[in-house]
Amino acid sequence: MFAAQTFGVTPDIIVCGKGLSNGTVPISAMIASDSMATAFQDGTGTMFAHGQTFAGQPLAAAVGLAVLEELDGRNLAAHATKLGAYLRAKLESLSDLGCIREVRGKGILLGVELCKPLPAGVDPETTIPEPWPELGAAMKAAVLR
Secondary structure, three states: OOHHHHHOOOOOEEEEOHHHHOOOOOOOEEEEOHHHHHOOEOOOOOEOOOOOOOOOOHHHHHHHHHHHHHHHHOOHHHHHHHHHHHHHHHHHHHHHHOOEEEEEEEOOEEEEEEOOOOOOOOOOOOOOOOOOOOHHHHHHHHHHO
16 A cells, blocks of 8 residues: 555655545545654653644544545555556557657556657667657647547
């Protein structure tokens, strides 16, 4: 569910929000390691004492729980991994068009570096690609056909 899990690292703090409610209800969370959390204890054992406008809001809490149940119950993280592999393969199959320099990312969060096609015989590994300002207009025209 988090990049930290994907890459096998243990962060001190994870801050998350939009994914807890799909951006529809104001909710966020801060997840801290034990060592980080104890640094915020006040002498009474209270941690992170604060008052926020939306703190403890029942609707937001219910939405957050429902979203987490859907993510877990439908195994959506694994599904996103599968879709990401499919999308990467499809994007990489377009490389013969000459305007895709690189597909990068993880899972379904992918980026595509587009550039002006290189002339025949030019090594793409040693040549810096030129921008292709007309590409957007060409793609728009292709989509609207």
